[in-house]
Amino acid sequence: MDKQRLQQIAGFVWVTVGLFLIYRGSGLYSLAVMEQNTSKEALIVSVIIGVVVGILKGKFVLSKTALRNRNRISQLVPPLSIHQVFSGPFYGFIAGMMILGFLLREFNGYLGGYVVVASIYCGIGMALIAASRVYWKNDHLPPVQEVS
DSSP: OOHHHHHHHHHHHHHHHHHHHHHHHHHHHHHHHHHHOOOHHHHHHHHHHHHHHHHHHIIIIIHHHHHHHHHHHHTOOSSOOGGGGSOHHHHHHHHHHHHHHHHHHHTGGGTTOHHHHHHHHHHHHHHHHHHTHHHHOOOOOOOOOOOO
């Protein structure tokens, strides 16, 4: 496995998780309408806020995280393995985010209902998709000197 393949896998993971979060968010919007009688106006505002904030977060915040990971991958020394697609601490961060997502769904009533949680899910999904562009760029990073 080469460095470019690891970058492609990382980008694929970000896009896949982003699409999954948007899918889950749309399901939460349905629950907001069916179980919490959310108005059409609230849904529209929630979707717009989620998409806009998500794209901005992806462009200005998560793209920096993706770039750090891309730089880390470019500095890896072969032989490379699939588990190196993300750093060790990042896997812990992913687990924490999954737990946070569960808690958001479980305690949605305290946060404004499913409409708010759906907006968060869709926003994070959009941010991941927007930031994944870092992994798809073909530009080459400056050469990194290996420490001997």
